[in-house]
Amino acid sequence: MKYLFFLILPLILSTIGCSQKKLSERDRQLQDQQQANDLKKAELSPIAGEYIGELTGANDYRQTIRLSLEVRDVPESDGKPDAILIPKLLGTLRFYFGELDSPEFIDAPVRSSEYIKARDQLSLVLEHVQFKEMVITGIADGTSITGSWNAASLGVSGAIRVQRRNP
């Protein structure tokens, strides 16, 4: 009977060994990516939200705006078979005419963004048929975004200052 134990023990050990097989390169990369994404999401989440404020500089006019940002997973395949979901701050910049929340507004979607946590630096690229592309760069600290904007196709630029709506 005690010989039977010594016969079964290696069998059990080999079975356990097989079940703890090392991850493949692809799986390891995906896992690393997932961890990086989780970190990025944690960085971006405090910046997401709704901001109100104004945009100045164009035609000496103070334009009331509302900037809505949310973290979205944007698939980026980069030519590889596995599309990677990259968290990005996307949303809408709403230009109000008249009072805030008036029904007179025009929306410009945020097409892409970049946020560098170390410097609190946020860059947004918006697009709209009226100005093609607008680039906003500023400092985002979670409660406000202050910086500048530029619409190269119109040759106009100015300042932007928004405050979180419901801090």
Add this chain to the structure above:
Amino acid sequence: MTFTKRLILTSLVWLSFGGPLALADSSIQGTYQAVLDHDAKAYYQFAIVTLRTVNSGNGNLKISANVRIYFGDLNSNEFLSYEYPDCPMNILTRQISLKNDNFDVSFIGYLKEGELSGDWYSPAVGRVGKFTASKIAMPPVPSGFELVKSVTGHYIGKLTNTNPNSSLPETVTISLVTTQDSTIAGGIKVSGNMRFYLGELGSTEYIETPFQTVDFNFYNRYITAKTERYGIAIKGNLELNGVLSGNVFADGLGMVGTIEARGQ
């Protein structure tokens, strides 16, 4: 910290953030009182610009407009009305254009904080001049400019016979009346009559005939009027200052003379 200090501090913080985020009159829609300049001739006209906005639901704003241009003062019932179903406005430059291929008047300007200003154009003269419009009050009229007179009026003048076969009475009066008519282009119908005094002006000896047709272009100011009787026609210009001058024609004789009459 006292309440007063706290109030002052709060106000400073609020103002530093830009004060009120938007003024109540900075919305686009509304009625704007306008002054249109005729730069080349030093005249001006009043107008009412009505802007309407519709949010199409996909984040785009559609702006339409109606412009009513008055001849005479703002209470005059002599006006041309233009409808502009689509008025594109750039949100960054705030440039707005009121154009319609079917109309002979267009406006290109900038709209900000309840004020609209720019230039207005007509195919007859190209750029007519500046225009300013405000939701709050009628903009000031340009100094040294005169108000464009209404066509409606009583014109007294002199007809000069230039054809030896013509001996039309030379003291004449013309009355013109405009009425709104939505069935015709421009919306204004002009009618009237012509009186030939055989004696002096104001005497009871006169011959009067209504005009069969009066065609008047409000922008090149060209007028053509044909009497119902005697086959007399006038072709000329009714200037912004209310002076009518032109040539007189008679059926069978051709041009018979010239006329110059001044609005009273």
